[in-house]
Amino acid sequence: MKASEFTYERPTEISEALAIVAQEPDEKAFLAGGQSLLPMMNFRLAAPKTLIDLSGLKDLKEIVAVGDGLRIGATVTYSELGASALVSEFSQVFDSVLPHIAHSAIRNRGTIGGSVALADPAAEMPAVLMALGASVELASQRGSRFVLADEFFQGLYLTDRKDDELVLSVLIPNSSKSLSTGFYELARRHGDYAIAGVCISDDSRPSEAFNAPKVVLFGVSDRPLRAKSVEERLVGVARTDKQKIRSASEALSDLIFDSDLHNSQDTKRRLASVCVRRALEAM
Amino acid sequence: MGQTKKIKVTVNGERIERDVAVRTNLSDFLRNDLGLTGTHVGCEHGVCGACTVRVNGQTVRSCLMLAVQVDDLEVTTVEGLADSGPVSALRAAFLKRNALQCGYCTPGMLASAIEYIEKIGDPDRKKIREHLSGNYCRCTGYQSIVDAICDVIQVGAET
Numbered sequence: 080m081k082a083s084e085f086t087y088e089r090p091t092e093i094s095e096a097l098a099i100v101a102q103e104p105d106e107k108a109f110l111a112g113g114q115s116l117l118p119m120m121n122f123r124l125a126a127p128k129t130l131i132d133l134s135g136l137k138d139l140k141e142i143v144a145v146g147d148g149l150r151i152g153a154t155v156t157y158s159e160l161g162a163s164a165l166v167s168e169f170s171q172v173f174d175s176v177l178p179h180i181a182h183s184a185i186r187n188r189g190t191i192g193g194s195v196a197l198a199d200p201a202a203e204m205p206a207v208l209m210a211l212g213a214s215v216e217l218a219s220q221r222g223s224r225f226v227l228a229d230e231f232f233q234g235l236y237l238t239d240r241k242d243d244e245l246v247l248s249v250l251i252p253n254s255s256k257s258l259s260t261g262f263y264e265l266a267r268r269h270g271d272y273a274i275a276g277v278c279i280s281d282d283s284r285p286s287e288a289f290n291a292p293k294v295v296l297f298g299v300s301d302r303p304l305r306a307k308s309v310e311e312r313l314v315g316v317a318r319t320d321k322q323k324i325r326s327a328s329e330a331l332s333d334l335i336f337d338s339d340l341h342n343s344q345d346t347k348r349r350l351a352s353v354c355v356r357r358a359l360e361a362m
Numbered sequence: 363m364g365q366t367k368k369i370k371v372t373v374n375g376e377r378i379e380r381d382v383a384v385r386t387n388l389s390d391f392l393r394n395d396l397g398l399t400g401t402h403v404g405c406e407h408g409v410c411g412a413c414t415v416r417v418n419g420q421t422v423r424s425c426l427m428l429a430v431q432v433d434d435l436e437v438t439t440v441e442g443l444a445d446s447g448p449v450s451a452l453r454a455a456f457l458k459r460n461a462l463q464c465g466y467c468t469p470g471m472l473a474s475a476i477e478y479i480e481k482i483g484d485p486d487r488k489k490i491r492e493h494l495s496g497n498y499c500r501c502t503g504y505q506s507i508v509d510a511i512c513d514v515i516q517v518g519a520e521t
Contacts, residue, residue, distance in 0.1 A: 080406040080407070081385065081387075081390075081406075082387075083385070085364075085365075085384065085385060086364075086365045086384065087365060087367065087384035087428075087430055089430075110428075113426055113427060113428070113431075114408060114423075114426055117387070117425075117426045117427070117428070118406075118407035118426060121387075121406050130384075132430075132431065158420070178492065181496065182411070182495050182496025183421060183474065183477065183478075183493055183496060184411065184414050184420075184421040184422055184423050184474065185408065185423065185426075185496060187420040187421060187422055188422050188423070188426065188427065269491075270492075270495045270496060
């Protein structure tokens with residue numbers, strides 16, 4: 080239960096971090112909050128030769144409103160997200176989601192960029208970013224680029240990030256200010272990994288019918304899943320129409336669910352549908 | 363031992379300089395290098411909360427932080443908790459309410475409880491339980507721990 084040997088670097092400039100990772104990128108790992116990487120190293124599921132600690136990179140700690148949205152630096156912790164008035168102004172969804180992410184001591188260290196780069200299928204943040212239409216900003220010595228969250232998450236701990244790329248920030252678009260959102264998660268114990276969960280956004284006002292909903296499930300597959308049949312059935316449904324909301328939330332038969340140690344595929348599908356219904360009813 | 367690095371850290375108010383192996387986690391550094399065995403180690407992968415300490419005032423899992431990461435920071439362990447104010451009230455309340463049996467979780471519980479009292483301070487039992495959700499206790503069933511924290515908050519509110 081101790082990490083194997085590694086060397087440790089703590090760059091103070093982004094360019095320095097990118098230069099270090101450019102040499103043998105598959106042998107190196109970035110250390111953000113360490114709340115997933117360090118246990119994986121303690122279990123020896125991960126054994127990078129070099130850890131590049133990002134805590135010296137002040138730019139990655141910033142939350143700034145830019146022209147096209149809110150730029151949240153990769154090493155902003157969940158506690159800092161929760162305390163930021165700017166983040167709440169862009170989307171109320173963070174206030175509902177954050178209490179579900181692990182526990183206070185973990186939220187004090189865990190970062191938004193770490194969650195994005197790890198792409199744990201049970202994590203909340205990837206699904207939230209997809210629902211908000213957010214993008215991930217990546218940089219390497221080869222240049223920098225933005226990738227839509229919808230295209231970034233590609234499988235179990237698998238993303239579009241190349242080994243030599245650093246997640247710099249997450250960009251929440253200005254359009255998320257006018258989205259109404261819903262969130263629901265089922266877990267055995269408060270703060271545990273989700274058995275099933277969902278994040279939903281829609282560009283209608285609470286008094287209006289659903290217009291262009293995005294329904295993103297997490298904890299039920301190897302990556303966040305868009306429930307497109309549910310979305311199609313919701314268009315034009317009034318928020319108060321419980322019957323139609325219930326039948327829309329059951330339209331999950333086109334998706335492939337993964338079982339886990341305790342729950343079969345059918346259980347996962349059933350619980351996902353319950354999450355969707357409860358999230359919709361609260362919107 | 364592999365690569366080592368010199369760190370300067372303030373532990374319980376005392377400035378310390380040490381060479382540490384970069385793979386040493388904070389809990390091992392506190393216990394083995396500094397002899398502060400009040401920080402308990404349970405699972406070593408961030409589930410049980412026994413190793414919770416405060417770094418710059420925030421609770422962290424000391425098994426999920428490297429000793430090199432506390433360079434230039436301030437660490438407070440159970441040994442460094444003040445003997446006055448809410449900490450002393452909390453100790454008395456833990457005793458009165460039988461909020462511990464074996465005591466293994468207690469240092470981590472105290473760290474989380476103090477953070478709750480300082481930053482949230484609401485005697486709502488549900489909120490207290492949520493805040494303690496990352497700390498396992500296998501003896502008390504949590505009721506008495508929540509009782510103790512409620513006592514301290516309510517007495518604090520009356521004075």
